[in-house]
Amino acid sequence: MKICRKTNHNVNGYADLKELAIDVVGLKLFTHILPIQPSDLLRQVLANNQQLPLQSEKAKSELLITPILNDIWQRNPKAFTYFSGYQFNIDDM
Helix, strand or coil: CCEEECCCCCCCCHHHEEEECCCCCCCCCCCCCCCCCCCHHHHHHHHHHCCCCCCCHHHHHHHHHHHHHHHHHHHCCCCCCCCCCCCCCHHHC
8 A cells, every 4th residue: 555645735634645655564473472371469450340430441541451561560570661641742852
């Protein structure tokens, strides 16, 4: 696919694009990573947290995603970090 603009160079939306110059390549990036079992603590936390309302993205992040990330982090200290609630605005740089 190629991205081409109409000759007037005024792009107002997706319909103004003729083609997308993107080569989509499907790769299996994590085939070498073996599955692991969640810790007993993670199982307990997720079981408890699933009983709470999970209607917002913030609730899902705090009650489901963060405990999973914490479990992985404890197994791999100093291998990675994550930022919660930070807005990375590259336009201000």
